Amino acid sequence: SKIEQVVLGALPLAIATVNSDPNLLPGIEMKFLAADIGRSNADSLAALGIRIMTEMRDSGTVAFIGPDDSCRSEALVAAAWNLPLISYKCEDPEVSDSRVYYTFARTLPPTSKISKSVVALLRAFSWTKIVVVCETRPAWSEKLKDYLQNYGITVMDTFTVNDYIPIFESKLDDIVTATYLRTRVYLFVGEHIALVDFVKCLQKRRLLYTGDYIIVSVDDKIYDPQRRIDITQRNYIDPYLPDRNMSQDVKFGFRSVLKLTPTHIINPNFKEVCERIKNYSVRPPFCVPYHSEIFKTIAMPIQAAYLYDAVMIYARAATELLAEGEDPRNGSAILSKIRNRSYHSLQGYDVFIDKNGDAEGNFTVVSLLDDEETNGTFKILSMQPVGYFQYSDNDTGGIPRFRYINPKREIQWVGPEPPRAVPECGFTGELCRDDVDEELDDPSSNINDWRDWRLQVALLAATALVVVAAVFAFKHYRYEQKLACILWKIELKDLTMIPSDVSDSCNEKSV
Known part of the structure; x- marks a missing residue:
């Protein structure tokens, strides 16, 4: 451009x-x-x-x-x-x-150097299934894809974007439409101006508010701490765009962006x-x-x-x-x-050129963190360095390890944990359905289910008998209690009255 x-x-x-x-x-x-x-x-x-x-x-x-x-x-x-x-x-x-x-x-680190850092970041969070949105650069499309496949990362699909300007935003929107139901991780290799619009397209569907999606961006622009707060703003073009009211959505969306950039200039x-x-x-x-x-x-x-x-x-x-x-x-x-x-x-630091004439790359991961240098009652988020890549002393061309610069200031995920590469039940629920089908198709599982069913019936019948016996025993007990508490009565018509004079005469005769 x-x-x-x-x-x-x-x-x-x-x-x-x-x-x-x-x-x-x-x-x-x-x-x-x-x-x-x-x-x-x-x-x-x-x-x-x-x-x-x-x-x-x-x-x-x-x-x-x-x-x-x-x-x-x-x-x-x-x-x-x-x-x-x-x-x-x-x-x-x-x-x-x-x-x-x-x-x-x-003096430019070749794609093999950058690819190693990309793979290291993806592997650090088990993001093994991704969609790549990449500039039309043959070196990237070939070498990067080879590295991803060699280290167990599946590329679900690849799309190209080149010489981007905002009037081509519909192309990015088409990419999101075609992929958001079958991926959770995007690898974006392109200019920052295109990245902002790509985040905007995801936010039109409110996808970055759930913490389920992540964008790993490879950015060749120099990280500028002075612009860490307004990193999502493009002052030379945004004020003239019709949908500039989405700026807050885009700013929040950048919480789901990890930018892999050349190490900060010193x-x-x-x-x-x-x-x-x-x-x-x-x-x-x-x-x-x-x-x-x-x-x-x-x-x-x-x-x-x-x-x-x-x-x-x-x-x-x-x-x-x-x-x-x-x-x-x-x-x-x-x-x-x-x-x-x-x-x-x-840039202010020493760079080593190896035996093949390739400059070694120094890369940093930046993300939105609470800005500790700003004053005020409201927390402000800004793009800050959060991690780096460390090679082992005996490295022979392998993949480095992602390390936090400060273990107490880790990536502030939107959700409670890093996004998953694949939802727990799969993108269409196929993983959970497979578990159910396997249980139904397993003969030993059917036998166990049959035995469990008979046991449950036996227990239910025994419980019913105990309940019936308890009811009868209770009724019998209540009946005896009622009998013991009844006052006995004799009807007057059932009594024979003996006159008192008859009793006296009898007594006299006997005398």
Whole structure:
């Protein structure tokens, strides 16, 4: 995109830095030629790139910086000419073979480095079934998918997004519509402007309020602590969009986003350097379209630092060769001064380039956490570093481990626990139905059910008999109690009255 072309200003800035440093290439002025060869992953454009490289070589060029995207053909030609080629944006995994591309190096960590961190994060939370939304970048689509499959992560589906602008939001909405019922984990590899709209599409269905979904985003933009609170805002475009009232939904939705970004810049002067890069980018020969509002708000892509570093490590290597009396046009000699060494990056820390000429990646996971630096009665969430990736001392190319920076400040999940890769009963309830079917189809289970049924009937019958006997016993007891309490009576008609004079005469006679 045009915004990403602002990184080109790092090239003339680095050249100016080299020429002003008396310790780098003393007595020699470094100059550069620029050429646009398009997206070199197409075969026809690869031929164009090689033709332009040939013209540059014939005009006296002694080293190449670039190109973008795929660089396999260009790196092979540079090796044939024994001229160094140092890339700042090429992610092609094929060129990580120093036996073939022996004059090639890059300051951009290749996809294999980034893929390891992605796999480590997914495995840390058992997210083994995912949907990938990715830019149209062959290196990503090939290498990343291979890594995912090799480490037991199933890719349910893959969708591509490239050169995104908000008028294409319907494409993202179609992706959500096609996938949200059969996934809970999205791996989003794309620009931040597209990520914001992707979260918006999920929130239109209120999917990120339940804690069931998670988005793992691979972001090549530099994390800026100064913009940690308004990380979801795109001030250069959001105020002009018709659905800007969704901003609060999007902000809450970012609680379900984990961004994997290059490690935070520690160079205290980096912000000023970025402003100088922007100023150089609008000048010839690049002439990047300038808009004051856009230039104020955009975050500088990390490729700007990679491009600056590419020029500087070449200048350092060439300076060392000149001091030893060797030819700086010797590409293999230049690379011997670059491989298996560290250099101090514009980002403020040292970066190691391995034996294949690949820069090691330093990546951090950021997520929304309670902001402890803000004042007020209401809690404010901001994007903050939460985790990193640790390789073991005896690592031989394996996957690193995800570690929390501060164990007391873990990821603040929307739900009580991390989202599951698959719901407990499956996406359509199929896992629970399978359990029931297995029980019904199991003969031993049927026998046990039959025995349990007979036992239950026997117990029910015995209980009934006990209840009946108890009722009769109670009634008999109550009857005896009533008899004992009755007062006996004799009806008057049943009595025979004997007169008292008869009794007296009888007594007299007897006397």
